[in-house]
Amino acid sequence: MEIAIIKYNAGNVQSVMYALDRIGMKYQWTDDEQVIRSADKVIFPGVGEASTAMAYLREKGLDQLIPSLKQPVLATCIGMQLLxxxxxxxxxxxxxxxxxxxxxxxxxxxxxxxxxWNSIQAQGENILMEGLKKEEYVYFVHSFYAPVNPYTTATCDYVQPFSAMLQKDNFYAAQFHAEISGMAGQKIIQNFLAL
Structure with a gap:
């Protein structure tokens, strides 16, 4: 299986790589359009600031590429917000x-x-939480949030209920850092890779 981790100016890539190493998966960290398009799975991670990240994505044409992808895409933290x-x-x-x-x-x-650490609650059919409890603890670091909406597949409550996970077509997204969320996070990544 070919896994592409999208390379852009957002941090925390190393912990995504470690998470994939732990489960024995090979990957490429890349901003090359052909490599990303031909990958079986794409991971769009990130820690950073939205306008700076979007400026870099636009400069590289990734802002057009990412929404056009047809294979499963997993976005985490600011990756989710940028989608x-x-x-x-x-x-x-x-x-x-x-x-x-x-x-x-x-x-x-x-x-x-x-x-x-905070708890998330699965909403409806959440294929990435298969094999997990309806409520799991995962690790968050964020000041911005997506409100609960029709794409929400898991919620968390902090200040008010917000979207912990989103899903639309082949796009899956998590506000939390699955790659540093212990066994629950690892299972979510494995479920994504098994799609």
Whole structure:
């Protein structure tokens, strides 16, 4: 199986690579259109700031490539947010795979960013959570969120309920870092690779 990890100026790629190493999968970290198009699975990870990340994706033509992919794509953290319509982070226009806005957490009593382990609850048919409990603990680091919407396949509650996972067609997305979410995160990655 050919796995492409999309290369762009967003961090946390190393932990994705370690997660794939742990389960014995080979991958390429690349921004090459042909390599990405020909991969069996594509992972779009990220830690970073929306407008900077989108500027790089546009410069490389990846903003057009990613939404056109036909194979299974897994986006995590800012990767998920960049697949949404737009983000309140520096008023950024994103890729619009999910027709959903990304909003900034606002709270007078809870710490922002939302950092640490929190529970997610599967909603409806969530193929990536097959073999897991309906409620699992995973690791989050984010100040922005996608509201609960028709694409939501798992929710989390912090400040208010928000989308922990989204899915539309061949696009799967997680707000949390599956690659550092212990056995639950590893199972989610394995379920994605088994699609």
């Amino acid at each position: 949404c319509r737009d983000s309140e982070e520096n008023n950024t226009t994103c890729m619009g795979v999910f027709d959903v806005p990304v909003k900034r957490f606002v709270s007078s009593d809870l710490k922002i960013p939302h950092v640490g």
